[in-house]
Amino acid sequence: MCEEPLERVCPTCGSEQVIKNGSTHNGKPKYQCKICGHQFAIDPTNSPVSEETKQLIDRLLLEKISLRGIARVTQVRWSWLQDYVNQKLSQIPRQVKVSAKPLGKLVIECDEMWSFVDSQKNEVYICLAIDRNARKIVGCFVGDRTRKSARKLWASLPEIYQQFAFAYTDFWQAYKTVIPPKRHKAVDKETGLTNHVERLNNTFRQRVSRLVRESLSFSKKLNNHIGAIWYFIHGYNAELD
Structure with missing residues (x-):
């Protein structure tokens, strides 16, 4: 008896408008969402990175540790870490905000x-x-x-x-x-x-x-x-x- 094919739904936005987009390093087919652009594999071998690990990575980025070192410490994929850090850095505000008037002479x-x-x-x-x-x-x-x-x-x-x-x-x-x-x-x-x-x-x-x-x-x-x-x-x- 044949198994039902896995549903091709974008895990980010839930859209079913996805297209094939190559394959992973271990041969699994990759897909890309036509709505949000997210790339994903169905039933991926690598489990999602937990929020706890992401928070640890955020703290490690404030220390003198290379990205390769962070990948080794947190045991995340190097390619995932690169994408995660690139996206985070692109969204960082590039101006300091002052919430209240400082006291005394500036x-x-x-x-x-x-x-x-x-x-x-x-x-x-x-x-x-x-x-x-x-x-x-x-x-x-x-x-x-x-x-x-x-x-x-x-x-x-x-x-x-x-x-x-x-x-x-x-x-x-x-x-x-x-x-x-x-x-x-x-x-x-x-x-x-x-x-x-x-x-x-x-x-x-x-x-x-x-x-x-x-x-x-x-x-x-x-x-x-x-x-x-x-x-x-x-x-x-x-x-x-």
Whole structure:
């Protein structure tokens, strides 16, 4: 007696409008939903990843562990992890929200940190602004080291910081063209007036594996690089709440 064929229904949206889309590594046919685009196999060999494992992965992404290492620790498929992380990073908000007006005088420190994407010849600078009193990151832009990037960093700040904050920076000339002169002072490292943001750069390199100078965990795509940085920023700020 023949068994009834398994129903071809998208597990994500429940649509029956699915088409064949190749096969898995072990020969099982794959399908793709014409409605939501989700790809799946019927009766897959690999069991779905639990919410508990996903939460663990979310926490591990905030530590200096490569994606290969996370896959080994959590025992998930490498291809699944890549897709999961890529989707998560693409959805990360790329601006800091301030829920209430900070108390006292607003003082920020700004600095730039070198990184790269795909090749060390492809330099990418991470421009950061930190609230000196709250120690939270309040602004970030990832790009080159030009006047445009300085403008983007300033634009990433919540409006209250753009209007009232006093800024200490290094002597990168681009800052002078962006920050109001009466609320800006360029200083040497020896003054200690940018110690907090410089220390933050070290924290980034200690916690984000793709920012280590000599690393096999570097980003291959700029969007993932930017997403990973903002993912860490939100996680870092949440730890200070």
